[in-house]
Amino acid sequence: xxxxLQFSVPQSSVPFDYQHDLIRAFHRxxxxxxxxxxxxxxxxxxxxxxxxxxGGLAFPNGANxxxxxxxxxxxxxxxxxxxxxxxxxxxxxxxxxxxQDTPLFSSAHRFIVASPVLxxxxxxxxxxxxxxxxxxxxxxxxxxxxxxLQKAGLSSDVSVRFDSTDSRAKTKLVTIKNIKNRxxxxxxxxxxxxxxxxxxxxxxxxxxxxxxxxxLR
Numbered sequence: 001x002x003x004x005l006q007f008s009v010p011q012s013s014v015p016f017d018y019q020h021d022l023i024r025a026f027h028r029x030x031x032x033x034x035x036x037x038x039x040x041x042x043x044x045x046x047x048x049x050x051x052x053x054x055g056g057l058a059f060p061n062g063a064n065x066x067x068x069x070x071x072x073x074x075x076x077x078x079x080x081x082x083x084x085x086x087x088x089x090x091x092x093x094x095x096x097x098x099x100q101d102t103p104l105f106s107s108a109h110r111f112i113v114a115s116p117v118l119x120x121x122x123x124x125x126x127x128x129x130x131x132x133x134x135x136x137x138x139x140x141x142x143x144x145x146x147x148x149l150q151k152a153g154l155s156s157d158v159s160v161r162f163d164s165t166d167s168r169a170k171t172k173l174v175t176i177k178n179i180k181n182r183x184x185x186x187x188x189x190x191x192x193x194x195x196x197x198x199x200x201x202x203x204x205x206x207x208x209x210x211x212x213x214x215x216l217r
Contacts, residue, residue: 003078005065005067007093017174023176041070041152049062068202070202102201113214119207131184149199155193158193162184
């Protein structure tokens, strides 16, 4: 289940590295640490509708944000809590909300990403951030999604890869709580069991989907 939120125009300029403010608000609305400390079976997009202005981001028509959950019960809990919230970061408030059911998929689908995809690989001594141009990234994305599918008790017959034909693909350095992450803005292709692809639409791909990475459109 996906919740599509529309916010009012911010009362102040939104900094470029605003993602931590969204994450903190999300955790405040769902304070159960067991949810946040485990594998994230949900994903958070970035804000859309903004443009650079005066050293930050302006949202002249308000901002859009979506959160997707594999667990519909958790989605409903979040919905109840956010409707009680009188103010969001940067003085925004919720002006509209729509519930989007999980679509039906075939055995392959190409997704646009709604936030950069983070693929982390531990090589025994350090963590490397793999990007769309590196073949190792596809292995990381596949293994990460398979782990989440296994946790949910679903078929892990699925593969994930960056779309090598995406001419607009690029990397982006994202700083969250003073930690820099090199991630990829690149379409992804998922093949396999249709229910597993639907699962990915909700939980995202790659690492840290609960921290604003890897959300899919």
